[in-house]
Amino acid sequence: MPPGVDRSTAAELAALVGPPGESPGPRYATLARRIGELVALGQLAPGTRLPAERDLAAALAVSRVTVASAYRLLREEGRASTRHGAGTVLEAPPAEAVWTAPTADPGVLDLAHASPEAAPQLLPAYQQALARLPALAGGHGYAPGGLPELRAAIADRYTARGLPTDPEQVVVSAGTGDATATVVETLLQPGDRVLVEHPTYPGALGMVTAAGGRCVPVTVDPADPDAVVGAAHLAVRQSSPRLAFLMPDFSNPSGARLSAAGRRRLAATLWQQGVLTIVDEVTAELWLDGQGPLPPYAAGLPDAATVTVGGLSKAVWGGLRIGWLRTDAALAASLGAVLGRRQLSVGPLDQLAAATLVRDLDTVLAGRRTLLRERREVLAAEVAARLPHWHVPRPGGGLSSWCALPTGTSSAALVAAAAPLGLLLAEGRVFGTGTVFDDHLRLPFTLPPDRLRSAVTTLASVDAALRSGPVARHPARSVTVV
Structure with a gap:
């Protein structure tokens, strides 16, 4: 046995873990969580070698698949590793990344x-917006949900892409992340599960964690993007997530893009299982070669099955904090009310510029x-x-x-x-x-x-x-x- 590695017998670990009992979610996830809790409480030390899968399965009276899946989940979460000659070994709880603002140092x-x-169209759009601002300056300056002309421009853009949309289905936010956070914070309850691509955008992971949710990772393979459909179907059946967060087009960071058939199958799977999908389209129209445009993920679904979020940070400029969400009109009104309580309105000058840019987005x-x-x-x-x-x-x-x-x-x-x-x-x-x-x-x-x-x-x-x-x-x- 390698130095510094202690061995936990199956009987000892089974006694610490206790009987599986009736817990929400799959048994393997419960087992993995319980082992992680024992490490956090100091009852199992990092470096402890876990028993063989067959031995622990017998001690707990569960299937070997359950134990193997629990060990796999522990490895994926960084709470265990496979060491040569030592089997599966517990690791110290992973340190969390605390994010800070990007640097403004031009030398970096x-x-x-x-x-x-910024795209070259940004400054002319603001010049036009500034010329039009006096028409709004006589009022209070608030536009809960977004200026009507910007909401109409966004709705028209969706309709032209094959997703018929009315302005009442659109809510303007301070960036795509603001729209996503509004959905997560409004609809997620502590303990709820959220299906996420793996890897995925770190901001989404942080939002779920901050809301008390638990991520259910589903592997994304850039070489076979549609393989996520089957994996998601299995994960939904096992974990019953409340929400899903997906980037169907050029997912950040993997670059994977679902085919037209793949997105239809995945959308049908999640809708039929009652999972509301947050669809991040911030890079949806940034194809560089290949097929070009594909139907929006939400096309063909009931409007209430998805909340599609988008924005201008990647297409135009990160400093233009204009985003939006698009969903069923009733849900849009509810989410808009939450946004309105938080920030009343996005700045009108930015919205006027964004309306011009959305109308000219093809250019x-x-x-x-x-x-x-x-x-x-x-x-x-x-x-x-x-x-x-x-x-x-x-x-x-x-x-x-x-x-x-x-x-x-x-x-x-x-x-x-x-x-x-x-x-x-x-x-x-x-x-x-x-x-x-x-x-x-x-x-x-x-x-x-x-x-x-x-x-x-x-x-x-x-x-x-x-x-x-x-x-x-x-x-x-x-x-x-x-």
Whole structure:
């Protein structure tokens, strides 16, 4: 037995865990949670070797599949690991990442955030908005739910994409994240489960946790995006989630995109099981090659089956804090009332500019796609030249590549070593539950080409330095990821 590793017998662990009993959700999740609680309470020490699956199954009078699934969940959440010669071993509870605001230092090379500079149409839109502002300045300045012309523009955009929408079904928010948080905070009760893609946008994970919810991760494979349909169907049957959070188009960070058939099947599965789906479309129209537009996820479903959220942060500029949600008119009114109590209204000048930009969004997006294609090629070429042992996928859309790191390379170590050199990175672990994805790194292609080249040059030097010596694991670093 390796030094420092104690062994827990099946009988001892079964006595600590207690009988399975009648708990909500699948038995394997209950077992995994109970083992995690024992570690947190100090009754099981990190480094403890868990009993063989067959032995613990017999001691608890459950199936071996139940124990194997519990061990797998513990590993996925970073609470256990498989060590050579020691089996499944308990780990210390993972440190949580506390996010801070992105830096405004122009000397920093920022690959932590997938946010390009403003589109050229931004300033003219604000100039038009400023010229029209006097017409609103005589009133109180509040527009609960959004200015009528912006809501109409958003509704028309959905209708043109194949999702008939009335302005009453649209609520304007202060960004896509604000819309998502409103849905989660309003509809989620403590203990409720939320189906999430894995990996997924870290902000969504944080919102669920803050609301007292529990994430049910479903693996997303960029090489086979539609495989998530079967996995989600199984997870829904086992866990009965209240909500689901999905990015059907160019999911952040994986870049996966559901096919037209895949999204229809997944939508039908979740609707039939009574799961309300939050559909994040912030990158839905940022295809760079391939098929081009696909039907919105919500097309063909009852309006109350989904809440589609969108915004202009990726298409236009992160500093334009305009987002929205689209759903059934009655649910939209309820969510709009929650938003109204929290912030009364989004600023009218921003909304006037956004109305112009939404009406001209095809032109804005055409320029954005050209810019992102160029930068995607720059990133791919630089990585191929300076990090040839790395594999950086070429996503068909979105703003970043989800890079599987070479064996033995830790994204946490890269992040820690790059920061003093002025290079910000977002480690892979923030995109998942627990501490998985330390072997991945999200690489945005949103910086200008010269800054992308400098960033990859610095990254290559950090990688070389780490490969020349031992790579240690590091606590999760504080970073806001967008």
